[in-house]
Amino acid sequence: MTAIPSSPLLSAADLKTELAGPRPPVLLDVRWQLGGPNQRPAYEAGHLPGAVYVDLDAELAGPAGSGGRHPLPDPEEFGAVMRRAGVSAGVPVVVYDGGQGWAAARAWWLLRWTGHAQVRVLDGGLAAWTAAGGSVSAGTVAAREGDFKPNPGAIGLLNADEAAALARSGVLLDARAGERYRGEVEPIDPVGGHIPGAVSAPTTQNVGPDGLFLAPDVLRARFEALGAGGSAGVGVYCGSGVSGAHEVLALSVAGIPAALYAGSWSQWSADPSRPVAVGPERG
Incomplete structure (x- = not known):
């Protein structure tokens, strides 16, 4: 059985060491900006040597629709993308983005969900790599075809009904900004507010000013204060x-398993039959 890394994160210094070793990881560049321009030109201008670009909107998500703005991709299509990027079973993978970590975490989650056990996120992304003196290469990389075959279900996934039930029976964390959770503003989706019973837990509080994830014990204390970390199930949506x-990645760093409601608020709020809570409290 392939061993799961002790941490889902990898520092720039440790990545340098692994790339120089006998079993270097496959590198995936998944830079992305919400509502911004495609990041392929930025990748072509400079990326970690050997990294292959993967487009979040086109390759890490299916077409927007009833499943939300970024529904999960078809597993077989995702597997084909990963094979083209050089991903193989049993070969370590490291994913990174421009530093925010959202896109890298999406790629990490999809690979973990489809059964790849040895995938990690470069903590701090490209910014951390260059700050540590890491070199970058221009142009594109043609990877050697990998053999990865997806087997979905290795980690938790929730649908809308399951997320609603978990908000009552366990802990459902809302990773969006607090003002969107409270329903004060909603710049993207049909209505503001949150799933009744969900707890506000903005993603921005998972990292420090340097863009690096907080220490495991600090993250665990944060999530325990929000009710996670005990025997109750934990889920997340955004x-x-x-x-x-x-x-989910931050919870994993803290040693707390959690499931993802992938459709999230974009799916929930598009269905007028689903209840919406507003205000600062768990409603």
């Missing part, structure tokens, strides 16, 4: 399933 993956 706007469209991207930043929520970052929260």
Whole structure:
């Protein structure tokens, strides 16, 4: 059985060491900006040597629709993307983005959910790599075809009904900004507010000013204060399933398993039959 890394994160210094070793990881560049321009030109201008670009909107999500703004991709199509990027079973993978961590966490979550056990996120992304003196290469990389075959279900996934039930029976964390949770503003989706019973837990509080994840004990204390970390089940949602993956990653760093409601608020709020809570408290 392939061993799961002790931490889902990897520092820039440790990545340098692994890349120089006998079993270097496959590198995936998944830079992305919500509502911004495609990041392929930025990748072509400079990326970690050997990294292959993966487009979040086109390759780490299915077409927007009833499943939300960033529904999960078809597993077989995702597997084909990963094979083209050089991903193989049993070969370590490291994913990174521009530093925010959301896109990298989405790629990490998808690979973990589809059964790849040895995937980690470069803590701090490209910014941390260059700050540590890491070199970058221009152009594109043609990877050697990998053999990864997805087997979905390795980690938890929630649908809307399951998320609603978990908000009552366990802990459902809302990873969006607090003002969106409270319903004060809603810049993207049909209505503001949150799933009744959910707890506000903004993703931005998972990292420090340097863009690096907080220490495991600090993250665990944060999530325990929100009710997670005990025997009750834990789930996460966000706007469209991207930043929520970052929260699942942070929970994993803290040693707390959690499931992702991938449809998230974009799916929930599009259905007028589903209840909406507003205000600062768990409603």
